[in-house]
Amino acid sequence: MEVATQNINVSLPVTDMKFFKELVKKMGWRIEQEKKLKAGNPVTMAAIKEARTQDAAGIIDTSSYDAFVNSILK
Numbered sequence: 001m002e003v004a005t006q007n008i009n010v011s012l013p014v015t016d017m018k019f020f021k022e023l024v025k026k027m028g029w030r031i032e033q034e035k036k037l038k039a040g041n042p043v044t045m046a047a048i049k050e051a052r053t054q055d056a057a058g059i060i061d062t063s064s065y066d067a068f069v070n071s072i073l074k
Contacts, residue, residue: 012020024031 010020021031023029
Protein backbone atom coordinates (compact mmCIF):
# COMPACT_ATOMS: atom_id res chain seq x y z
CA MET A 1 0.00 0.00 0.00
CA GLU A 2 1.45 3.34 -1.04
CA VAL A 3 0.91 6.31 1.24
CA ALA A 4 1.07 9.93 0.13
CA THR A 5 3.60 11.89 2.14
CA GLN A 6 4.29 15.56 2.67
CA ASN A 7 7.52 17.11 3.90
CA ILE A 8 7.38 19.87 6.48
CA ASN A 9 9.90 21.94 8.41
CA VAL A 10 9.28 22.37 12.12
CA SER A 11 11.15 24.62 14.53
CA LEU A 12 10.91 23.41 18.11
CA PRO A 13 12.47 24.49 21.37
CA VAL A 14 15.33 22.18 22.34
CA THR A 15 13.44 21.24 25.49
CA ASP A 16 10.60 19.72 23.40
CA MET A 17 12.79 17.59 21.11
CA LYS A 18 12.69 14.52 23.37
CA PHE A 19 8.88 14.56 23.35
CA PHE A 20 8.79 15.17 19.59
CA LYS A 21 11.16 12.26 18.89
CA GLU A 22 8.97 9.95 21.01
CA LEU A 23 5.89 11.08 19.06
CA VAL A 24 7.68 10.50 15.75
CA LYS A 25 8.68 6.99 16.81
CA LYS A 26 5.17 6.07 18.00
CA MET A 27 3.52 7.41 14.84
CA GLY A 28 5.97 5.66 12.51
CA TRP A 29 7.22 8.90 11.02
CA ARG A 30 10.83 9.75 10.37
CA ILE A 31 13.02 12.76 11.08
CA GLU A 32 15.51 13.99 8.51
CA GLN A 33 17.80 16.87 9.35
CA GLU A 34 18.96 19.27 6.66
CA LYS A 35 22.63 19.14 5.85
CA LYS A 36 24.23 22.50 6.47
CA LEU A 37 27.09 23.87 4.42
CA LYS A 38 30.21 24.66 6.40
CA ALA A 39 30.66 28.19 5.06
CA GLY A 40 30.03 30.43 2.08
CA ASN A 41 27.39 30.33 -0.56
CA PRO A 42 25.98 27.04 -1.79
CA VAL A 43 27.77 26.09 -4.99
CA THR A 44 26.80 23.17 -7.16
CA MET A 45 29.31 20.85 -8.74
CA ALA A 46 28.00 21.96 -12.14
CA ALA A 47 28.96 25.56 -11.33
CA ILE A 48 32.45 24.47 -10.28
CA LYS A 49 32.91 22.46 -13.49
CA GLU A 50 31.64 25.41 -15.53
CA ALA A 51 34.19 27.73 -13.92
CA ARG A 52 37.02 25.27 -14.53
CA THR A 53 36.01 24.90 -18.17
CA GLN A 54 35.95 28.68 -18.66
CA ASP A 55 39.36 29.03 -16.98
CA ALA A 56 40.83 26.34 -19.21
CA ALA A 57 39.39 28.00 -22.31
CA GLY A 58 41.16 31.25 -21.36
CA ILE A 59 44.64 29.69 -21.33
CA ILE A 60 46.78 30.88 -24.22
CA ASP A 61 49.77 29.02 -25.60
CA THR A 62 52.57 31.47 -24.87
CA SER A 63 55.40 29.51 -26.47
CA SER A 64 55.18 31.43 -29.75
CA TYR A 65 54.87 34.73 -27.84
CA ASP A 66 57.97 33.92 -25.76
CA ALA A 67 59.94 33.08 -28.91
CA PHE A 68 58.87 36.39 -30.49
CA VAL A 69 59.86 38.43 -27.42
CA ASN A 70 63.19 36.63 -27.14
CA SER A 71 63.96 37.34 -30.82
CA ILE A 72 63.33 41.06 -30.29
CA LEU A 73 65.40 41.24 -27.10
CA LYS A 74 68.46 39.60 -28.70
